[in-house]
Amino acid sequence: MKISNTKATILTEALELIQLKGYNGFSFHHLSEKIGIKTASIHYHFATKGDLGIALVQKIRAEAGDYFTQLDRDIADPGKRLEKYFNIFRSTFENGHRMCVGGMLALESKTLPAELVAEVRCYFDDHEAWLSKTLQIGRKQKVFSFNKSSREVARNLFAALEGAMLSACAFGEVERFNAAATWYLNQLRS
Amino acid sequence: MKISNTKATILTEALELIQLKGYNGFSFHHLSEKIGIKTASIHYHFATKGDLGIALVQKIRAEAGDYFTQLDRDIADPGKRLEKYFNIFRSTFENGHRMCVGGMLALESKTLPAELVAEVRCYFDDHEAWLSKTLQIGRKQKVFSFNKSSREVARNLFAALEGAMLSACAFGEVERFNAAATWYLNQLRS
DNA sequence: GTCTATAAGATGATAGAC
């Protein structure tokens, strides 16, 4: 689907603001100053703040889906594939110490509109489903080794990755993410 | 140190609000309604919202310190000690799906006063230091097994626990915390 | 599509009476 320039810019800047300050930590005014547009104009594109949040998560979910397809197509080894997947998070943090938007919104769940919460859960589902599939393939190829179901391990791994991002954010240190991610990966390798 | 009744009540209710909605998701008005006191009265006890946050983290740090002492004294086996430590997080979540306050504030760091951020980092340091000590003892007793320094593993483990809480909060499911925590623990056991 | 103007409520904080 084609999205107008302004609409896309709003989503891009809103993403950064949420990753840095959270949904409750940014306002239409912050957005308007970053973009150089009045708050009323933002409301033209997104009726409410909740609508903006929903559109934002839908957009990043679609982008993640495309990236998953790309990883599956371009990288044969499930181990390398997983490493490359980890880079999404690392790059996010390296780009101004941003948090994963899904994890950020997850912690703010109790203050968000229900439809946005639902979208955030779909975000988790997407990642966990891809991880599950990748882990399963890797186990079949003897690249990974684990006892529980791939679905459960995927959940644990994704949770751990979110925690690694949180820890990195707490101190502003990428190294915290890297060390944790490496540890998790080594636990899974055969 | 002795803390007046009202002051203690404010801290107790503020803790719940932050664990549920985050620092930016709660207001003095929310607090005042829960406690049955006017917002002006809260300002008598804590000059600013930041001061309230700082006092709150200092209080829970002190309580955690007491609990660490208690665990070290009462539970001989490092494995059991760690399991019991995990219960802090489990109970927190089971009590109304609350997030760990340290992890919540960590993600809001970029919107918090500097002194509060420093306090949050001390909170992380406290937990990681105790975990490091416990892991080291456990390794000496062949209860745990790991290659890296106990300090690094402690960081990875604490990050993973925060992630497990985040994941549980995302879906409102304790099981997500339990499954992740069990997995982490099994990775460490000899 | 974007603007000005404005509404209506929330928010952190203070002054001064009781």
Next chain:
DNA sequence: GTCTATCATCTTATAGAC
């Protein structure tokens, strides 16, 4: 210590001109 009253500011959102 707690209250009423009040403040300045911020926040989401709308109406209507351009």
